[in-house]
Amino acid sequence: MTVPDPMLVFDRALVRRRRERAVDRGDTSDFLFAEVAARVADRLADVRRNFAVGVDLGGRGGHLSRAVMATGRVERLFATDPSPSLAAGLAVPALAADEEALPFAPASLDLVTSSLALHWVNDLPGAMVQIRQVLRPDGLFLGALFGGETLYELRQVLMEAELAVTGGVAPRISPMADLRDAAGLLQRAGFALPVADRDMLTVAYPDVLALMRDLSRMGETNAVRMRSGRALRRDVLAETVRLYEKRHAIAQGRVRASFEVLYLSGWAPAATQQQPLRPGQAKLRLADALGGDERPAGDVALP
Numbered sequence: 001m002t003v004p005d006p007m008l009v010f011d012r013a014l015v016r017r018r019r020e021r022a023v024d025r026g027d028t029s030d031f032l033f034a035e036v037a038a039r040v041a042d043r044l045a046d047v048r049r050n051f052a053v054g055v056d057l058g059g060r061g062g063h064l065s066r067a068v069m070a071t072g073r074v075e076r077l078f079a080t081d082p083s084p085s086l087a088a089g090l091a092v093p094a095l096a097a098d099e100e101a102l103p104f105a106p107a108s109l110d111l112v113t114s115s116l117a118l119h120w121v122n123d124l125p126g127a128m129v130q131i132r133q134v135l136r137p138d139g140l141f142l143g144a145l146f147g148g149e150t151l152y153e154l155r156q157v158l159m160e161a162e163l164a165v166t167g168g169v170a171p172r173i174s175p176m177a178d179l180r181d182a183a184g185l186l187q188r189a190g191f192a193l194p195v196a197d198r199d200m201l202t203v204a205y206p207d208v209l210a211l212m213r214d215l216s217r218m219g220e221t222n223a224v225r226m227r228s229g230r231a232l233r234r235d236v237l238a239e240t241v242r243l244y245e246k247r248h249a250i251a252q253g254r255v256r257a258s259f260e261v262l263y264l265s266g267w268a269p270a271a272t273q274q275q276p277l278r279p280g281q282a283k284l285r286l287a288d289a290l291g292g293d294e295r296p297a298g299d300v301a302l303p
Contacts, residue, residue: 022219029217041067058117191266
């Protein structure tokens with residue numbers, strides 16, 4: 001009997017197959033990927049420097065590669081995707097490579113970008129370390145991934161519906177990192193000047209069934225290795241629809257779905273970067289900057 005590896009949360013082969021089907025479908029269900037890619041590229045455009053060589057990890061349909069090239073910030077851009085067929089279809093030179101095992105030499109890249117791919121990585125801390133290692137000193141990582149508040153409406157309703165109808169709960173939505181964890185990952189991976197922030201994107205759907213169909217077309221349905229092999233029962237689905245429409249209805253008979261997107265950026269350490277001053281080296285007192293009086297710690301200002 002084979003014992004599952006507890007570190008392998010996601011079925012990466014299943015993720016790859018679903019991604020291939022999603023891109024092959026060629027419909028408009030990839031609107032989130034286009035929107036987030038544009039926002040990542042906007043952040044890159046705000047960086048006042050150019051990069052000689054960059055790589056887009058998890059190229060998928062090429063949204064981020066095209067957006068990055070449009071900024072004019074990168075002289076040469078390559079891309080990777082775990083799927084050989086998707087890598088072959090990208091508009092920039094690309095190779096089939098997994099985000100969990102980067103095939104680049106240490107200190108060989110000036111820029112690494114990624115959009116909505118890293119939330120499927122089993123060893124995200126290890127992937128972040130690899131990204132930092134392949135960057136040259138003062139190289140930039142800029143990425144986006146779905147956060148833990150993504151689809152919180154569907155997560156809660158599915159759990160309650162299945163528990164009420166069957167008396168038990170199976171994992172139906174994949175786990176994702178939260179903002180604090182993501183910020184900590186940058187620091188532990190050794191990035192300098194780490195920054196993590198988030199957007200909460202709200203999408204209106206005709207009903208929860210339309211949301212589920214869109215998730216399937218995106219290739220973003222549950223890929224947890226320990227997921228239940230059983231399809232969602234009709235009575236559970238009916239209760240899910242009822243609860244969702246009761247709690248998350250918006251105008252014109254539609255329902256909302258939330259997608260939390262975490263944006264991460266960090267620089268490979270370099271001697272030329274700004275460094276914080278050691279204690280006692282400040283040239284300006286905080287009290288002077290705030291226009292107040294300085295008091296020793298513990299003193300209380302009396303009226």
